[in-house]
Amino acid sequence: MEYRFSNVILNAKTQTLDVANKKVVLEERAFNLLLYLLDTRPKVCNQQELVAYLWPDSVVSPWSLPRLVSDTRSLLQRLGVAQDIIVTVRGQGYKFNPELHVLQHHASDETQLNFEAIGAEHRADGTHLKFWIGLTLFMCTVCIWLVINHSFEHLGENEFKASEPLNAIGRILWVDDNPTNNKKEQSYFLQHKIGVYNTTSTQEALLLLSMYDYNVVISDMGRHGEPLAGLKLLQTMRARGDETPFYVYTWVESDNQNKVIKSAGGQGVATKKADLYKNVLLHFHNEIL
Known part of the structure; x- marks a missing residue:
């Protein structure tokens, strides 16, 4: 329709x-x-x-x-x-x-990429996690929701949090509905004088990208019950003409997933910290040298 x-x-x-x-x-x-x-x-x-x-x-x-x-x-x-x-x-x-x-x-049928296989992977792998997230939200009510939507620093009242060292050589926009999962990885980039800016939603990420410049975007794949949220963020960015390097950081390893992200204009998928560090630091190579 x-x-x-x-x-x-x-x-x-x-x-x-x-x-x-x-x-x-x-x-x-x-x-x-x-x-x-x-x-x-x-x-x-x-x-x-x-x-x-x-x-x-x-x-x-x-x-x-x-x-x-x-x-x-x-x-x-x-x-x-x-x-x-x-x-x-x-x-x-x-x-x-x-x-x-x-x-x-009624609109005519349009040809699209078939994402059913990758969506099924995330639904299957995320079932157990969704159960515990739902149970936690039910037991802890609004307080847990506020914690999830805050970045791991908890330094202010706004949901969007930033951490940028002195003499920063660049910035990362990190999109994840639970930023505390990435504390070690973000600390690593901060040690390399790279600012890390956290947000938990696609809408807020798109707004921030329209307002500020970032060297790299790192996103989870599924969040807030949407198994392809990261992919949709990437598609929207590219449709708007935003070519900021984009990586998905997730725990699900899949060749098909990597192909889909690259076909949508992203740089790739990382499931290990070492791979994420190596890939992202390439975009700051000249500044680090």
Whole structure:
């Protein structure tokens, strides 16, 4: 199904947004938010309804939805969408802009890369982990969510954390929903005078990439229940013309996974610390010498 409104074509099948003939793959929750508001228009959707739909079986902080709406609006504006899509109804919730006329029709099939095999790998390997994450969230409620969304430094109130040594030779943007998993690796880069900037979501990573320069992006593959979140971040970056070197750092070793990342424009996949260090330091070779 395709939805046409303003200067936008939203394709529900391919999860893409076409603005002035420029096609972009949307991050999962931003896409689901837009599609839900489209399908329920002109209804006003309250916060409880949207949170239950976008974060099923999860405990989230009260500001998760407003932040997603804000990030989605910013992304749409940067893409060149001519009109506001999401309308805030004070004290009630959000709705699709009633001033926009929407045309719907069934889109023709489009050829895409087949990611089913790699998706199955992550779903199978991540089942046990998802169980424990869900159990932990249930037992510890909102406090655990806040901890997960903070970087390992815990130095301030913002979710996005940075650590940059004096006389830094460059910067890494590290995207992972649990930054504490990478403390040793990040310490290694800091010792080599490379700044490390942590974020936990695709939307925030894209926003930061539009604002600042980074030498390398390191991302996990699956996060927040999305087994291909890292791949989708890479696809969106390349669709926007961002050629920042991109590596996936994960515990699942797979030749197929490495091929998919490279075919999408990434530099590769690392499952061992030594391989990650060697690959990433190549992008700082001249500065280190």
